Amino acid sequence: MRITIPQPQLLKTLQVVEHAVNDRSTLPILSNVLLESSGNELTLTATDLDVGIQCRFPLAQAMEKGAVALPARKLTTIIRELPDDTVTLEAKKNHTATVNCGTSSFRIPGLPAEDFPVLPSSDSTETVSVSQGVLKSLISLTAHAMSIEETRFILNGALLATQKDMVVMVATDGRRLAVAQAPATKVGKQPLNAVLPAKTIRELGRLLAEADTEDVIISPLKDNQLTFRFGLVTVVTRLIEGQFPQYEKVIPSSSKIVVTCDRQRLLEAVRRTNLMTTATSQAVVFELEPNRLVVSKESPELGSAREELDVRYNGDRLTIAFNPEFWLDVLKVLQSTEVSIELTGPDRTAVIREHGFTFLVLPMKGA
Structure with missing residues (x-):
């Protein structure tokens, strides 16, 4: 196999697939990227057997046909350091590849392409x-709520x-x-119901183009398994087995008790107050009274913080404690100028409802 390709384009293609590589696998082939030349097209593939990415x-x-598996991280590092010039990559019969660009030359030992796992295709x-x-937006709005506790695998x-x-995405x-939900261009006769692993969600969020209507x-x-095809990229993923919780049952009816405030100001207030939290004392306190919200934190170790915001609120006085990280995560991904939060009691779920998006967060028991 022998190909010539501009350095920026080869680097960009490698960066698309390399995140699927598993350097810690007991199977050496999984730390490699498969390069295949079909004559007029170069295909790069990487997989950890749970998530596979092909570009x-x-x-x-037209170039010489062939294939070789090369160490993904090393190849990417080498290509990144090469000058902005044409790269010539040639694979020998002993699975060793030479990389030449300008006055630079590298020799990289590889593995047989036949040893590389074949990504399944869908008919x-x-x-x-x-x-x-749309899909990138759904991921952005929900990914922050995924669990990182290994005991709750689903x-x-x-x-x-x-x-x-x-199309609905829930975390x-x-x-x-x-x-989060949004209109699909097309749905099948059978409803889709799949739980995607966190790694797949992160990779799709990274690869999808925000402004692309394709x-x-x-x-x-x-x-x-499930496959996602867009542009020149294909992502194949195993799904998490099990029954996802019946989330619809925990979403409360709309409440008339609502506090409305500037989203960015609330984000900044919570971020600053969060500076005074510790691993053993995470909660910050929201104190509500007509047209005023105070976000505060008292810490015996670090001291205290207090932020006061003008809001629209006509309910009773209310004090409620939250994990500030949960508010930071959601306020960062919303695009609205103002945010409205339903708060009905110190031990009741707080709810944000926007067009196509619902967010619930439980209060904490103490500050």
Whole structure:
């Protein structure tokens, strides 16, 4: 195999797939990236057997066909350090590759392409289509609520489902819940109901183009897998097995007791107050009275913080404690100028409802 390709384009393609590499695997082949030349197209593939990423790149002219598996991190590091010039990569029969660019030359030992796992392909007609920008937005609005506790494996990811003509994404860690939905371009006859691992969610969030209206084609695969195809990229993922919680049952009815304030000002107030929290004393206190919100924290070790905000609120005086990180996570991803929060009691769930988005967070028992 022999290919020539501009350094920036090869580096960009490597950076698309390298996040799927597993350097700690007991299988040496999984720390490699597979490079395949079909003549007029270069395909790069990486996988850890749970998530696989493949990226195709059209070549300016027909090249020698072939394939080789090369150490992903080392190859990416080398290409990154090369000058902005044409790279010539040639793989020998002994699976060793040479990389030449300008006056630089490298020799990299590789592994047989035949040892690399083959990513499954889908021929299913039960596909779901949604624009890249929409799916990226759904991920942004919900990913922060995924659990990181290994004991609750089903929550270590996000639910992706279809409801009528809508695509819905849901994540929860048991203390907060984020639900986002948006219209799909196309849904299949059979409803989609899949729990995606956190790594898959992160990789899709990284790879999807925010302003791109081109559709992502989502197709089911055998053996509890799902594939996402968009542009020149394909992502294949195993799904988390198990029953995702029935989240609809915990969403309360709308409340008339609402506090409305500037989103950015609340974000900054919570961020500053959070400076006085510790690992053993995380809660910050929200004190509400008509047209005023005080966010505060008292810490015997660090001292205290107090932030006062003008708000629209006509309910009774209310004091409620929250984990500030949960508020920071959601306030950062919202785009609205103002945020309205339903607060009905010191031990009741706080709720944000916006168009296509619902967020619930449980209070903490003490400050």
